[in-house]
Amino acid sequence: NAGVTQTPKFQVLKTGQSMTLQCAQDMNHNSMYWYRQDPGMGLRLIYYSASEGTTDKGEVPNGYNVSRLNKREFSLRLESAAPSQTSVYFCASRGKRKVRNTEAFFGQGTRLTVV
């Protein structure tokens, strides 16, 4: 059981470069999420997708775009990276059914540094 798989695990970008973080889950979950984790700030929601074909902004969407490619995959794109986007990014998924009492399952994270 792979669960939630994120690639890459580490990335260094120069300011202004673009890149896409990939996330895939094999649990047949409906919802998928992208969070960023910064020291002392916990996890902040960037974007989420309640189901295939839908995406919505979270708390900190500026500078990011997402694509829910199919039920399994949810990618996060940085069009023009900035040093403020240096962070650890986590993808999560939850909910085989549309209920609110299920927990989220997390990937191992992508450590991104923008120089």
Added chain:
Amino acid sequence: AQSVTQLDSQVPVFEEAPVELRCNYSSSVSVYLFWYVQYPNQGLQLLLKYLSGSTLVESINGFEAEFNKSQTSFHLRKPSVHISDTAEYFCALSYNFNKFYFGSGTKLNVKP
């Protein structure tokens, strides 16, 4: 609006001592509450969750949390900690199908 507050950013404790990690929430609707643990350089793992029924919930490794609706709290406790419990702990809430909110985290540092 819904929010989660973890008042303690760091909690140092000696091995075999008891510990309590505090979590308070704010919500105008009923919520489901969760505790996650993050070991260094890893993702988050579910520790325990409160969905309904008994207000005291337990994990397999000796942690427990009590849902207190009147005080809007969901504190995490362990009567005797081990070095291996050193990690960061996150409280989280869900109030609808889509949203899943996290607190700022508490770093538990267990000293020998």
